[in-house]
Amino acid sequence: MEKKKLFMFIRYLIMFFMVFGILIEGKNFDSKIIILMLVFITNNQLREFSLNKNSYQILSFILEVVFVILFNLWTAGYLFTYLILLAIDANVMFKKRLATPFNIIIVLIGVYFSLNYSLNYKIMNLSVSVIVIVVLYFTRYENEKKIEAQDLYDRLRISEEKLKKANRDLEMYASSVEELTLLRERNRISREIHDSVGHSLSTMVIQLGAIEKIIKKSPEKAEILTKNLRKFTQTSLDEVRGAVRAIKPKEFEKYEGIISIEELISNFKKMANIDVRLAFTKEKWSLNSDQSFVIYRIVQEFLSNSARHGKASRVDIIMAFTEQNVVVTLKDNGQGCENIAEGIGMKSMRERVREIGGYFEYKSAPKEGFTVKVELAKKEKLKAYSGGKNNE
Template identity: 80%
Template sequence: MDNKKLFVFIKYFTLVFMIVGIIFGGKEFNAQNITLMLILIINHQLRTFSLNKYIHKIISFILEIVLVVICNFWISGYLFTYLILLAIDANVMFKKFLASTFNVVIILIGVYFSFNYSLNYKIMNLGVSIIIIAVFYFNKYENEKKIEAQDLYDRLRISEEKLKKANRDLEMYASSVEELTLLRERNRISREIHDSVGHSLSTMVIQLGAIEKIIRKAPEKAELLTKNLRKFTQKSLDEVRAAVRAIKPKEFEEYEGILSIEELISNFKKMANIDVRLAFTKEKWSLNSDQSFVLYRIVQEFLSNSARHGRASRVDVIMAFSEKNLLVTLKDNGQGCQSIIEGVGMKSMRERVKELGGYFEYKTAPYEGFTVKIELAKREKLKVYSGGENNG
């Protein structure tokens, strides 16, 4: 039974009890008394079921207060039954300030009409009325708080949806900007290749054609052209190398291993729909080619196992660089297992780390995911110097 049906039931029960009180009070049901009772009941029914405007309900309630006073004088009966009817509507139909005002009026009516009765009757009239007012007042207060909480929840949910939409839009915008930036950079590199490398190669083709024609007739001239062509070729090669060094950022060269792992993770997230998070310490040092290759393969194998065997929804890849060591932790939230029989993938991980002189361990348990820890010592990258500048 909802609150509205409960209130209607209490009202009708109280009306019946009010009529019983009048009967036991010894009052005769003459035309005047019946008319007053009918006016009181009709007004009450109209306010409950027919009147929709707030001001009409207020006028009806004030009229009922007047009718209650008149009925108590002429018809008598149990005073608290009149007061209960007023208390229910005051706390159910009206807003907080108006309800509080009407509650005060109801209590004052109870106090005034109880003066002529015995102490027990006074306690019954006032006590029952105050209890009913308190119950409905606090019930209304709780309902208002629930409505406020629901309203706050709805606004927060709407805000959360807006934030999610904004985040999706921002991701799409960032992706679009990234693609546009990549296209612009490719276009710029294309122009650079066309203007520098293309021009140099065209010149070489022309000079080689000239050498081919005169090599038999004038070997000395052909030899001179060959020397000039070699110098021009070397100069063009130096320009290409300089252009490549200018295009390729220093940070990319230093952290190429981390960036390749980041690209691997990004592609995996798009394909597997698994949340993979890469984190590393602020202080970093560059990995050599062997370390980069081994870590790339291990991360690749771990992600594949997390999706295929672990059925994970999230994977964390943490790279902690210290002054002398790198500690890599790979952890998923998959289903885990009680024991592991090392397959080709796991053995390959272990062997590759051992070849680098590193430390490798893993642990798992049912419903606790899978964790792999790798520790590698810092190794300097080998630098290859070109000897082209010293040729000939």
């Protein structure tokens, strides 16, 4: 609204200078000039307020060009005032495809009617007109860019809202699916327990009651029932173990060692308030019991030393799995040291790694933290780790 008021004020101001220019030139306002001026102003105002169709506006603008030519032929005045008024209407009312030819027409009019005047007059009319056209042209360009940017922003904002809504819907759907899957799994487990364990226990109770009744009267028969009950109990136990193995995910068995290390790190972060980050390669293979135990103890000892001796605030643990081995690198940002005195904890880590045929090294420097590197070969079968050292 403020821009429209400013635009109207400029238009009326230019019209005032048009009339002022005619008076300066010494022209008398006879009936012909007055009628021409009234028609000119009426046409100009109709184009601004009444004519909304583009074809009417174009016709009105062409008519105003004719009026400008007549004004210059009959009344003279300041040529640049006519040209500025035309330039404003051409660049404000019409789109770029129409504004460009209209601007060319305005410049040609200025060139033609300046031919009979002095050089200074030519420069004044043409320079003022061209500057106004250029300013209006680039103002239009900037305004169009702002509109495009705003439109793009609006579309991006709408897209963002849609994405957020889709994400919320997806989260709700995933949560519902997870809950439904959990309920189904619980229902399946309850059926398994009812059908296998419940049936077995009910049978055992019945047979134990029968044994209790006949054990004094017929010990031989009770012994036979006891043997049968033992076999039945063993069979039921095997069924329960099979059901448990079926319930336990294979992924958990495969990554059980890594999961236990993640749980250790999670608990340590809560207790020590140290940022511990665990990373591993995309391709992984299952750690055997020896490897899982050794890596778990080494991580445990390293975290303890980083908090107690190194005064570290961050620990990075990287597990790199290859086709032949796994390399575990542990590094903290603690104070470090120049001369490392290998204590019980460090010796314990080294011995654990050596017992399963692995490679162990460490290094440190003042203000550079402490680093431990462990390399274990991929072996499917290793002896169960039972001895070892205490983590002290």
